[in-house]
Each structure stands twice: as structure tokens, then as C-alpha cells.
Amino acid sequence: MSDRRVSWIDRINGLIELFENTMTGFVSEVGSMVVFATDALRLSFKPPLRYLEVIKHFEFVGNGSVMIICLTGAFTGLAVSYQIYLGFKMVNAVNLVGPTVALGITRELGPVLTGLIVAARAGGAMAARLGTMRVNEQIDALDVMGVNTKQYLIAPRIYAAVAAMPLLTAIFDAMAMLGAWFLCVKLVELDPAVFWDKVQNTLKVRHLFEGFFKSTVFGAFFAAICTYRGFHTSGGAKGVGEATNRGVVQSMVMIIVLDYFLTNMIRIFYLAIGATP
Amino acid sequence: MSEIAIHLEDVRKTFDEKEYVVNGLNLDIPKGSLTAIIGFSGTGKSVILKHILGLYRPTSGRIEVLGEDLNKMDNDQLTDFRKNFGVLFQGSALFDDMTVLENVCFPLSEHRRELSEGQMVEIASRKLQQVGLDSKHFDKLPSQISGGMQKRTGLARALALDPEILFYDEPTTGLDPILTEMVDNLIVETHHHRTGITSVMVSHDLEAAFRIADFVAMLNAGQVLLFGKPEVFFETDNELVRRFVAKGMKKT
Incomplete structure (x- = not known):
């Protein structure tokens, strides 16, 4: 009886210890990432200013993602508007499909899906590129050349992601609305004038900016996570694969978790200034 | 007694607070010498090199390079101080998105901003010719040239800023005998080409170490087991x- 009790206590202690270690590891890793990113951003204000690097990475994160964003945006608009159309048809409210899609896309789906797609594409590439540079000693080479690697490699990537994300989200929103318009007006034959009129009456500029704000934060986070993972790669090709995988997965999870908190933050902000969320 | 370029005093390093990779290491590398650091695998050769380069901080002990105490420098000062170093890495570590010429121009564009682009190209071309690389390869990417040419490019890049100390990290590991001899000769030629330059080579290649080095330091268990002339x-x-x-x- 006493042995059994001891064994249960041991198991509970083991679980507590595991939880404690996991939490300590998590907190310490998040702390390291924050220090890493803020250090890079602090150094970015020191000469030499790396604006050419920012443009180069902006071209990769922004221009390079436009096609995939257009494609996914248009099809997301088509799919979401169709599902909403089916639901609203049951309650004879098909005229509200346009505004509902517009609000959902600009405030939630636009920034979140853009974040997920760009994190997978550009974030993954950032982690893989930096990881390869680490295992091939290119980062060490920069270090011993007296080049500040965080300033040269990390800060420009974070700035590029932060600048590109709201623009990509705007493109996603526009393409999704085009997709929704195509489905509603051309396929299920709603009145185009009603569709646009309802959208214009419901959608406010602040709704668009909510999405842009979220996507800017997502850009900063996925770039910081993926560059951190890539920069701290070890263990050859396997290590590069693991760093890329961890960077992308953590970025995606972070985007979805952050979205909830940002939505709440924006709601509290609206309530504080007396506006309707 | 000749002047000392690198002074290590009772240097200790542990990564896990249990085992010391470097355990009370003392070493003085004379200025202007070509010194080889040899030893069994896992004896701390590369770790010591990274300490001298300021990439690792010692757990305890003192490291002085060119009379400057590295422990007293913050990261920004260390970054700046490394302009005095040139390093040829084992795998050359060339930037794969830059051409051969751009690789050699890169340190100049970072630290010699007063130079025009034409002047940088001229200096880089001169360094590449000094290490025996033909100009027809200047516009190629590192992936388009042979391993030997990559070594030459890596050395030209290390020499670009006319460093005070040149480090070679396992320069001949994994190379065939002919390429090994070529790299060894390149190291000797480079060392004698610039009077006063201090060269430090970490190597597994004992034959080369004893043939070309002025001094050899053998490490064992994180300490210097023997230091002196090859004989x-x-x-x-x-x-x-x-x-x-x-x-x-x-x-x-």
C-alpha cells in the first residue's frame, strides 16, 4: 500500500518536473528569441545602414509571394462566399453574403492566411538559407570579417517581412473579394449593385487597417522566429531541415495564437474609444 | 625574446559546466611566425581557434591578441577588432550567391568604404592573382569552380583587408595529395609574401605542419602538451x- 502511494507520488512529481522543464524551456526560448530580434533591430540603426539588403529581401518576401497570394486569395474568396451563401440562403439573407465575406476576409482570413502562406514560403526560405550559411561556416566567415551578422542578416529580413505583409494582405483581400464577387454575381447570380452597395456600407477603412495591423505583427513574428531558428542551426543538413521545420511550424502556430489575442486587443481598444468592435 | 602576437593564459572552457574542453591552456604565439596547432581529434584545437577569434568567450583565463585583452571587449568592439584577422575556413565558406570577385570585394565594401568600386575591384583582382587565380574565373560563382580554386578564393578574401593575423582552419582536410601540396605552398608563399604577418594553422596534416611551420603546438586534453620548433x-x-x-x- 505504502509502495503504491510512493509510486503515485513519484509519478506526479515526475509530471510536475516535466511540466516545469517544458515551461522553463519554452520561456527561456521565447526570451532568447525576443533578445535576438530586439538586438538585431537595435543594431540596424547603427551605420552602415543596410537599406539595400532590406530592398533585396523585400523583393523576395513581397514580389516573390504575389502570385501565390493572388491565387490563394481568389480561391479563398470563392470557397468562403459559397459556404456563406449556402448558409444565408436558408434564412433568406443572401444579400448579406458580400459584407459578411468582406468583414471576415479583411479582419481575419486575409491577415491570417497571408501570414501562414508567407511564413511557409518566405519564412521557411529564411530559416533554410541562414541554416545553410551557418553549417557552411559562412556566418562564422562574416563574424571574423568584422561584419555584424545580426545587423547584416537578421534585421533586413525582419524589416522586409514587416513591410511586405500589409501589402500582401491588401492583395489577398482584393483577390478574395474578386473571388467572392465572381461567385455571387456570375455563378449564383446575385445582383452586382446590391453586392457592392452592401459591401461599401458595411466595410470601413478601420476594418482594413485591423487586418494590416495584424499582418504587420505576424510578419515581425514569423521573420524573428524563422531567422532565429536558421541562425542557431547546428548539425549539418539534418540540422538545416530541423531548423526550417521548427521555424515554419512555430511561426504558423504563433500566427494563429496571436490572431486571437490581437482580435481581443483590438476589441478592447474599440470599446475604450467608444466605437463598435 | 620575440614579440608576442597571441597570448593565452590559463584558459579554461566548459560548455556544460561538467567537462572542460580547454583546461588551463597556456600558449604564446610569436609575431610574424607561422604556427601550427596540432593534436588528436577532440583536444580543443578548433575551440581554441574560436577563442582567439573572439567567437567563444573563455569560462576563465586571459586571451590577449595583438596586445588587446579580448575579455575586456564587448561584442561590438570584438566585431570591430576582427578586422585585424583573416581566416581561411576548412570549406572555404565562400558566399554562394556572390561571384569569386564579389566574394573578395565584400570585406573591402564593408570596411573600406572610402574606396571607389573600381579601386575595390582592382585590389580584389590583385589579391586573386596573388593566390594564383586566373581572371577568367573572376565572374564565376563558387559552385562553378573547383575545390582548389575555392581555397584560393577563400585565401584571397582572407587577405583582402591586409590582416595582421591569418588563420587557417584545417586548410587541407579532405583534399587530395596534389591539392594539399598546392594549399601548403600557398600558405608558405602567402606567409613570406607579407613581412610581419602572423599565421596560425590548425591542422591534422602533421607532415605539412612540420614542413612549413616555424612553431608547432600540440594539444592534448585541452592543454598544450608540447610547443616549440618542429625538430x-x-x-x-x-x-x-x-x-x-x-x-x-x-x-x-
Whole structure:
């Protein structure tokens, strides 16, 4: 009886210890990432200013993602508007499909899906590129050349992601609305004038900016996570694969978790200034 | 007594607070010498090199390079101080998105901003020719040239800023005998080409170390087991050194 009790206590202690270690590891890793990113951003204000690097990475994160964003945006608009159309048809409210899609896309789906797609594409590439540079000693080479690697490699990537994300989200929103318009007006034959009129009456500029704000934060986070993972790669090709995988997965999870908190933050902000969320 | 370029005093390093990779290491590398650091695998050769380069901080002990105490420098000062170094890495570590010429121009564009682009290209071309690389390869990417040419490019890049100290990290590991000899000759030529330059080579290649180095330091268990001119290693009574040298020379 006493042995059994001891064994249960041991198991509970083991679980507590595991939880404690996991939490300590998590907190310490998040702390390291924050220090890493803020250090890079602090150094970015020191000469030499790396604006050419920012443009180069902006071209990769922004221009390079436009096609995939257009494609996914248009099809997301088509799919979401169709599902909403089916639901609203049951309650004879098909005229509200346009505004509902517009609000959902600009405030939630636009920034979140853009974040997920760009994190997978550009974030993954950032982690893989930096990881390869680490295992091939290119980062060490920069270090011993007296080049500040965080300033040269990390800060420009974070700035590029932060600048590109709201623009990509705007493109996603526009393409999704085009997709929704195509489905509603051309396929299920709603009145185009009603569709646009309802959208214009419901959608406010602040709704668009909510999405842009979220996507800017997502850009900063996925770039910081993926560059951190890539920069701290070890263990050859396997290590590069693991760093890329961890960077992308953590970025995606972070985007979805952050979205909830940002939505709440924006709601509290609206309530504080007396506006309707 | 000649002037000292690198001074390590009772340097200790542990990564896990249990085992010391470097354990009370003392070493003085004379200015203007070509010194080889040799030793069994896992004896701390590369770790020591990274300490001298300021990439690792020692757990305890003192590291002075060119009279400056590295422990007293913050990261920004260390970054700036590294302009005095040139390093040829084992795998050359060339930037794969830059051409051969751009690779050599890169340190100049970072630290010699007063130079025009034309002047940088001129200096880089001169360095590449100094290490024997033909101009027809200047516009190629590192992936488009051979391993030997990559080594030459890596060395030209290391020389771009006319460093005070040149480091070679396992420069011949994994190369065939002909390429090994070419790299060894390149190291000697580079060392003699610039008077006063201090060269430090971490190597597994004992034959090359004894042939080209002015001084050799053998590490064992994170300490210097023997330091001196190459002939000292053939006259010593230390059994471990004798065995290591005998096996190493036989192998090469």
C-alpha cells in the first residue's frame, strides 16, 4: 500500500518536473528569441545602414509571394462566399453574403492566411538559407570579417517581412473579394449593385487597417522566429531541415495564437474609444 | 625574446559546466611566425581557434591578441577588432550567391568604404592573382569552380583587408595529395609574401605542419602538451608526442 502511494507520488512529481522543464524551456526560448530580434533591430540603426539588403529581401518576401497570394486569395474568396451563401440562403439573407465575406476576409482570413502562406514560403526560405550559411561556416566567415551578422542578416529580413505583409494582405483581400464577387454575381447570380452597395456600407477603412495591423505583427513574428531558428542551426543538413521545420511550424502556430489575442486587443481598444468592435 | 602576437593564459572552457574542453591552456604565439596547432581529434584545437577569434568567450583565463585583452571587449568592439584577422575556413565558406570577385570585394565594401568600386575591384583582382587565380574565373560563382580554386578564393578574401593575423582552419582536410601540396605552398608563399604577418594553422596534416611551420603546438586534453620548433617534436622523450608524431607522419 505504502509502495503504491510512493509510486503515485513519484509519478506526479515526475509530471510536475516535466511540466516545469517544458515551461522553463519554452520561456527561456521565447526570451532568447525576443533578445535576438530586439538586438538585431537595435543594431540596424547603427551605420552602415543596410537599406539595400532590406530592398533585396523585400523583393523576395513581397514580389516573390504575389502570385501565390493572388491565387490563394481568389480561391479563398470563392470557397468562403459559397459556404456563406449556402448558409444565408436558408434564412433568406443572401444579400448579406458580400459584407459578411468582406468583414471576415479583411479582419481575419486575409491577415491570417497571408501570414501562414508567407511564413511557409518566405519564412521557411529564411530559416533554410541562414541554416545553410551557418553549417557552411559562412556566418562564422562574416563574424571574423568584422561584419555584424545580426545587423547584416537578421534585421533586413525582419524589416522586409514587416513591410511586405500589409501589402500582401491588401492583395489577398482584393483577390478574395474578386473571388467572392465572381461567385455571387456570375455563378449564383446575385445582383452586382446590391453586392457592392452592401459591401461599401458595411466595410470601413478601420476594418482594413485591423487586418494590416495584424499582418504587420505576424510578419515581425514569423521573420524573428524563422531567422532565429536558421541562425542557431547546428548539425549539418539534418540540422538545416530541423531548423526550417521548427521555424515554419512555430511561426504558423504563433500566427494563429496571436490572431486571437490581437482580435481581443483590438476589441478592447474599440470599446475604450467608444466605437463598435 | 620575440614579440608576442597571441597570448593565452590559463584558459579554461566548459560548455556544460561538467567537462572542460580547454583546461588551463597556456600558449604564446610569436609575431610574424607561422604556427601550427596540432593534436588528436577532440583536444580543443578548433575551440581554441574560436577563442582567439573572439567567437567563444573563455569560462576563465586571459586571451590577449595583438596586445588587446579580448575579455575586456564587448561584442561590438570584438566585431570591430576582427578586422585585424583573416581566416581561411576548412570549406572555404565562400558566399554562394556572390561571384569569386564579389566574394573578395565584400570585406573591402564593408570596411573600406572610402574606396571607389573600381579601386575595390582592382585590389580584389590583385589579391586573386596573388593566390594564383586566373581572371577568367573572376565572374564565376563558387559552385562553378573547383575545390582548389575555392581555397584560393577563400585565401584571397582572407587577405583582402591586409590582416595582421591569418588563420587557417584545417586548410587541407579532405583534399587530395596534389591539392594539399598546392594549399601548403600557398600558405608558405602567402606567409613570406607579407613581412610581419602572423599565421596560425590548425591542422591534422602533421607532415605539412612540420614542413612549413616555424612553431608547432600540440594539444592534448585541452592543454598544450608540447610547443616549440618542429625538430623538438622528433627529439622529445614524451611518449604520447612520439606516438602521435610517428603515426601521423606514417599516415601522411
